[in-house]
Amino acid sequence: MLSSRRALVTMLVVVGALGLAGCTPSGEPEAADSADTGSRTGVAASGSAPIVFAFVCGTGDGDVTETYSTYAAAWEAERTDCSAKPVTGTEPSAQQEAAVSAADEGATLQELAATCAERGVAPWTAPVSSPAEAGLAAGLLEYCPGHPERDRLQEALRVYRG
Incomplete structure (x- = not known):
């Protein structure tokens, strides 16, 4: 279901011409900056607030992922x-x-987290051209202040809002 919804959100962003806790308010990532290159299975939620995520990303090599x-x-x-x-x-x-x-x-917390991990794709690199895209952009700007393409997205939202 999440995959379908994520695909729908991404499709809406792309069709409109346009992938925390995210980052802390200071723009620093919440956890250590190490990469776990092995794929994890069965990541379980435990503990208390705030919610912290791991990111399972495609490598571009078939079904191979990195976490x-x-x-x-x-x-x-x-x-x-x-x-x-x-x-x-x-x-x-x-x-x-x-x-x-x-x-x-326009997006769940998990969808915002996943999109915050992405780089070089919409909505980070494309114009904002609809109310749905504007909502997603506003959510990402709030959620992900340290993203390397944040300034582009902020400018796209500013242009859209006039």
């Missing part, structure tokens, strides 16, 4: 097809709640 424990590691690898798996925490942080609210129901 990253931080956004920065996924960004460095320039991944374009990621999913987010909760690893700890059960309650969203204030920043996570604000991001979902800013997305205006």
Whole structure:
């Protein structure tokens, strides 16, 4: 179901011409900047707030994936097809709640986390041209202040809003 919804969100973004907790308010990734290049299976959520994710990203080599424990590691690898798996925490942080609210129901927390891990693809690199894309952009800007392509997305949203 999440995969279908993620595909729908991505498709809406692409069709309109346009992939936390995310990052901490200071723009620093929440966990250590190491990459786990082995694929994890059965990542389980435990603990308390905030929710922290691992990112399972396609490598472009068939069905081969890599799992990253931080956004920065996924960004460095320039991944374009990621999913987010909760690893700890059960309650969203204030920043996570604000991001979902800013997305205006256009994306779930897990979808925002997965898209935050991606780089070099829409919505990060394309114009904002619809209310749905504007909601997604606003959610990502709130959720992912340290993203390397944040300035492009912020400018695209500014242009759209006029």
